[in-house]
Every structure is written in structure tokens, then in C-alpha cells.
Amino acid sequence: MLDLKLLRDEPQRLAENLEHRRAQIFDDLPTSEGGWAQATIDRIAALDARYRDVLAEGERVRHAQKETSEAMRDVGKLPKPEQAAARAPLVEKGRELRDRERELTTEAETLQLERDEAFARLPNLTHPDSPRGHTDDDHRELRKWGTPRDFAAEGFEPKDHLQLAEALDIVDFAAGAKVTGNKFYYLKHGAVLLDLALQRFAIDVAQKHGFALHITPDLARVEMLQGLGFNPRGESTQVYSVERSDLCLVGTAEITLGGMLADAIVEPSELPLLLCGLSHCFRTEAGAAGQESRGLYRVHQFTKVELFAFVEGDLQVSETMHARFLDIEEEIFQALELPYRVLDIASGDLGGPAYRKYDIEAWMPGRGAYGEVTSTSNCTDYQARRLRIRHRTYDGDGGSKGKNRFCHMLNGTAVATSRALVAIFENHQQADGSIAIPKVLQGFAGIERISPRT
């Protein structure tokens, strides 16, 4: 959620940002129509103005109520015979005020709800350097690392990860489909060791960089999802809900890590707070049928080691941390010996909470293209505002207390095992159909290669 001050003081800035983000808020103001962004902001601003009027009126009435009730208290000091007569008009007035106050409160709540529903859907502001646009071509490639293998020179045709997995009998989609459903799978044999080794390695790197290790719940309250900017409801939701409860399966440990500090006010000395979380991730992938749907690339469940940070509510600080997150992600994929490129994601593809987002795409020989393997976002104070996560400030050197500020929050993938498996299978396949385990994982996996079972 954004700061309401922006709506009141700089509505044109919000309209401009909304235009770049291409986020439709109202059904009757589609992004295809000219001036939709400005009209959207105008409508929310009008709601806010009405809300504040009603709120102020309600407060005046409540103040009058207090006065009446204080007068009633003094009635008790009068001589007994006079009390009843003095009390009657006050009771009458109190009743009127009560009724009026209830009306106004109800109206204010309705207006506030209406305003917040729309306002909370407005996306975060956008980093000035983020490329503007809303297609895949609009992302800016920052750099490439590594060189894709020349399989022709090595004298064999590379297989895609699915062919490799089937031949090696290390992933079973048929059983996954039978027992659970399409896009579920069993990992088997060497893939299990490799998956666990990836987790273990990523955790190692995170710990080395000062992240506190966590294994988080795989479910979270709807309220937490919303606080972090996820929308658990609606047809196009990516989120699985648990029936007869207010719980959802998490799509990422970002939710469970970010939610940990909800409602907290932390001391600046505790920042930056670096957390690493291991969790399963569940995604409905609604509407994703057809596209890149083969194999492990897009599945309903995978395991992920997530990096998360709470930092001071200061852009310079969070941007520095964001660069650090990207560094760590690159360190991991370099260690895995996977060629990749880094993208600065375009405004229209950022997702609500993100102020800026970098994706790492690993080379995937099977599809002859780069495919997303990590993503790191600086969400600034967008999530913190909704979750009420603040830190204290002090003026000068250990000086007096200043105003509490919302923390900035960042998240990033250390490793999502399913996608990493795709990249490792395909990049490290050998002419004989086996898969070489990257050196950094061999100790954790206990094997050096996944070979056909005999």
C-alpha cells in the first residue's frame, strides 16, 4: 500500500506511475481507454475527500458525546431530589448523539473501505531507471555471464530436461498426475539428492552472508498474503486457499518471512534484519496453460530458499541492499556453473509491491533460450505500510526520539529447486545421457553424476 499523502499531495504523480504500471483498478476504467489512469486516481481522491469530511463530522459528534457524559457524571453531585430532572434531558441528548454517531461511523467505515479497496490495489512507485513498458522486449538486459555450451562442437544433440529426466528415471510426472494432478511430480533417485543439495548449498551461501536461517510454515493467513501484496481471491489468483479456514498455501516464503514482523516497531540497531527461509511453494498457475508448460519449468509445487531483508526506511539503504541481493543470486548461479543474463524488469511487469525488480535468467539449452530462475525485488515501504512494520529513529548522535518510519522490505530467490533443476539437467548433461553434478553440490549430494540406472 502506498502513502495516502501521495494521493492528497501528488495525485498527478500517482496517475503517471499508474500509467507506466498498467494496473487496472476499476472494471469500468480499462487500460485500453485514454486517460484511464488519471480518471482512476481522481475517483479514489474523491472517495478520500468524502471520507475525511464524514470522519471529521463524526469526531465532532463524539466530542459532544463526551461532554454529555461528563455532565451526567456531575449530576450525581446534585441533591438527590434534583437528580432525576437533571438527568432526563441529558439522556435524551445522549440518545440523539449516539444515533447520529452510529450513522456517521457507519458511513465513514463504508467510505474508508471503498477507498482502501481501490487504493490498496495501486502499485508501488517505480524506480526512475526501471525501463518503461509492458512487454518482454521492454526489460533491460544488464549483463550476461558465462557462455552456453556448444553441443555441436561436442558432437551431440542436447536433450531437454524432460527427456533427460525420463531417460534417467529421476522425475515421475505420470505418478504426480495420478495421485495429485497435472503439473505435480515426484522427484526420484539422483534428482532427490540434487534437489536437497541445492537447498543445502543455497542455505550455506545465505548463512555466510549473514542471513538468519528459517524453515517457515507452508501456510499463512489471508491477511498476511494481502499485507505482502498478494491477492488470494478472484478468478486469476495464483494462490491456493484452504477450505473452511482463513489459510492459504504460500507461493513463496516471502509471505511467511515478511509477516514475521507485522505490527512490530524495531530498533534501528537491529537493522538490517536479514532472513533466509526454506519453504515449499504452491502456485495455481491459473491461465498459464500452454505456455512453457512442459516439464519442471512451471509446476504447482516446488521448494525454494528465499532471501529476505528488513532495512531502514531509506531509498539509498534499500537500493544498496537490493544490489547486494542480486550479487548473492549471481554468486549462486556462477557457482552452479550456469550461464545466465540479468534483466532489469520493465514497469508494466513489476507486480504491485515492487519498486524495482531484477530477474536472473539461466540459459536453457532445451528451449534454446534464457528462462527465469530467480527474481529479487525492492518493495520499499509498500508492504511494510500494510503490515505496520516500523523502526524507530533518533535525531543526531543517540539523540531524542524521532518519528517512527516504515521499514523497507526486500526479497530475492536464493534458489528455486525446480527451475534450477531444469537448468542443471540441461546445461550439465553429458553425451552419454548422464548429468554431471556441479562441483559445489557434490559434497552435499554425495554423488558426482546422475547416471542411467542399470
Place this chain on the structure above:
RNA sequence: GGAGGAGUGGCCGAGCGGUCGAAGGCGGCGGACUUGAAAUCCGUUGUGGCGGCAACGUCACCCAGGGUUCGAAUCCCUGCUCCUCCGCCA
């Protein structure tokens, strides 16, 4: 799953339906005393909304949501969380 008990400020803890945003203690911060520290003493110390350049004013918040009442931290209902006992179990 069954039976009881409890949820108040950073923590502990008091609170006849009106004078309670809330006693007291601890902790924190500032100061006095001290060569320094401890001890002692004095003062101070919750979060947010709205209005205002500001001083300041005002409203809300005693787990959450409803209700009773002129008036609720205090009474009633529901939910959530925690504790104890029993059952079951990785």
C-alpha cells in the same frame, strides 16, 4: 478431539459501568550525587488518524469483531491466541 483457565502499555501487573490512555513495578531515556561505576534520588517514557506552517487541538486504540448502555478496559455473545489436565499421535 474433550474439560477448565487466561488475554491490559517494551515486560510484569492493578483496575466499583462515569473522574482511565489507564495505578504500581521493571526496563529505557534525561538529570543530580560519584574520580568512574553501582546504589540512591528527581524527571521523563505507548501507537496511529484528522485539522494546523507551528505551538497545539481533537478522535481512536486495554487480543479481534459484534451487542447492551446516556456512558464500557470494566457487562453479554462470537472468533482468535496462549496455559493446564485428559485422549490421540509423527
